Amino acid sequence: MTSVTSVISVAGRNPDDGDRPVPARRPGGRSARVRARVLDAVRVQLVEHGYDELTVDAVAARAGVHRTTVYRRWRDVGGLLADVLDTAGDDDWRPEDTGDLEGDLAALNREVQEALTARPSVTAALIAASFRSAEAADALRRFWADRYTRCEVVVDRAVRRGEVPEGTDARRLLVAATAPLYHHLVLLRMPPDPRLPGHAARSAALAASAGAFAEP
Amino acid sequence: MTSVTSVISVAGRNPDDGDRPVPARRPGGRSARVRARVLDAVRVQLVEHGYDELTVDAVAARAGVHRTTVYRRWRDVGGLLADVLDTAGDDDWRPEDTGDLEGDLAALNREVQEALTARPSVTAALIAASFRSAEAADALRRFWADRYTRCEVVVDRAVRRGEVPEGTDARRLLVAATAPLYHHLVLLRMPPDPRLPGHAARSAALAASAGAFAEP
Known part of the structure; x- marks a missing residue:
């Protein structure tokens, strides 16, 4: 996966x-x-x-x-x-559909955490390489842009279910949900916290339902 | 600053x-x-x-x-x-006191954004170097740990003002507020978005006031 x-x-x-x-x-x-x-x-x-x-x-x-x-x-x-x-990027990866926004974001974050903490982690090695090679940095940007686009369906579903307001900015919400994982593991280089995927999903979902990502 | x-x-x-x-x-x-x-x-x-x-x-x-x-x-x-x-770390830096949580977090995020987008950015260069040198990575972790500790007062003040519940985890809230900036600028390598410092502050403050960082 x-x-x-x-x-x-x-x-x-x-x-x-x-x-x-x-x-x-x-x-x-x-x-x-x-x-x-x-x-x-x-x-x-x-x-x-x-x-x-x-x-x-x-x-x-x-x-x-x-x-x-x-x-x-x-x-x-x-x-x-x-x-x-x-x-x-040539795969058919799609985000899990758990039935609610918080669950979808938590599932996504668990995948992020697994990818970043696998031993060995190709993902972590490619992120490190992106600081050395401009071509790798560009390719990583393209890869993530594609992944975030595929994840927009998570937000569309949440809008349809009435969990978050119309006009919620999917990209901003997805970055808010996943960024703490990267920050914790890649930049702060802290040991993985098994609760963090769920915590980060919950805080992003709460902010989204309060309309934080639907403002101009 | x-x-x-x-x-x-x-x-x-x-x-x-x-x-x-x-x-x-x-x-x-x-x-x-x-x-x-x-x-x-x-x-x-x-x-x-x-x-x-x-x-x-x-x-x-x-x-x-x-x-x-x-x-x-x-x-x-x-x-x-x-x-x-x-x-x-040998300075007397303290986070700004703007009178409310969202304002304090936005001020912090503006400093993060400025440091990461300065030309030249010593911060960005040191982050890149931390992927090459284990000693630099350790020192960066110590530096950030100290900065996050100094920022805990932002959350203490918000608790005292009743903006967020007692027991709010300062570190988790601070990481949630600042992580989108690092993710956007350092890993996704997107051009700076002048609204992002305020947006990320607002979503973290909304989640915090809904109790997202006060859960076990």
């Missing part, structure tokens, strides 16, 4: 793959298979060794492809990171 | 120094003067060239002190960054 921040588990596996045998060939032809192998290698290299050891050569070696293939297609580390993030 | 995030203007000047003549000698004896010169050099080097060109040698050259002096006292770049942040 990917979230508003989660950018795919390492090596492209889904958590529910469990003991299922991994298919020997990926779908999509040779070019798609090379891309998948290279992007897997970027994720693994990034979480295992950090940005400082993320080089085109290391990625090529890990993926078992020729370095010129990587240079030709991705040019540099920025291009590789941007493609990891762009690929992460 | 330094804020919950602002970590000193470049070269240690205060904004209100204006045209006042800069004293030829800093107070505090030779050792304090060397420290001030070296930490100024760290801030300037960091905002002008970024972490990648922040080396002990570059700092020593810029400060006009011998490199062994810097190595002996600060050991490495992590030690220098940690001292910049620790020094930033």
Whole structure:
């Protein structure tokens, strides 16, 4: 399950793959298979060794492809990171529908918390990399913009149920609900607080129902 | 004016120094003067060239002190960054008292926004550096912990005025109020929204008065 921040588990596996045998060939032809192998290698290299050891050569070696293939297609580390993030958006992720706004926001926040505290966390490593690579920063912005857009349905549903006023600004509400998680974990670097996803959801939902996000 | 995030203007000047003549000698004896010169050099080097060109040698050259002096006292770049942040906490900064909770939070958020969008922004450069240096990350955590502690008086005053319930968790409320600014500017890297400091203050104050931060 990917979230508003989660950018795919390492090596492209889904958590529910469990003991299922991994298919020997990926779908999509040779070019798609090379891309998948290279992007897997970027994720693994990034979480295992950090940005400082993320080089085109290391990625090529890990993926078992020729370095010129990587240079030709991705040019540099920025291009590789941007493609990891762009690929992460190629899924059908949608926010959970729990039946009320606070529940929807809490579910979203639990996904954010899981993505940021996974060991290893590709999400955390990509956020760190975004301070090094302008291309990664741009790709991360695109990725989050897409995730927040997909989450707008949460607010639409709340408006239809009469939980929050018409004209509630979905983006502002979603940022208010999720920002404390990022602040706590990524910037303040505090240990995860299991109550925070629910707390942050509740305070944002209360503010929203009081009309805080429906003002000009 | 330094804020919950602002970590000193470049070269240690205060904004209100204006045209006042800069004293030829800093107070505090030779050792304090060397420290001030070296930490100024760290801030300037960091905002002008970024972490990648922040080396002990570059700092020593810029400060006009011998490199062994810097190595002996600060050991490495992590030690220098940690001292910049620790020094930033040696001030008498207190949050503004505007007479009500929303106003106090908005004033705080305006300081956060100013610190993060200043050109150059030492704060933004130090946040970026905290993803490279564990010592800088620890020092930033200490700095913020101290700033949030100083801001607890904002919540105490609101409790006394009856604006929010007894037992309101000051830290949670302060994080909820300020986090959207950091999220918007540092992680989402969006252009500053002049209404965001007030908006984020208003939604946190509304949630607080509805008891969102007073729950177990």
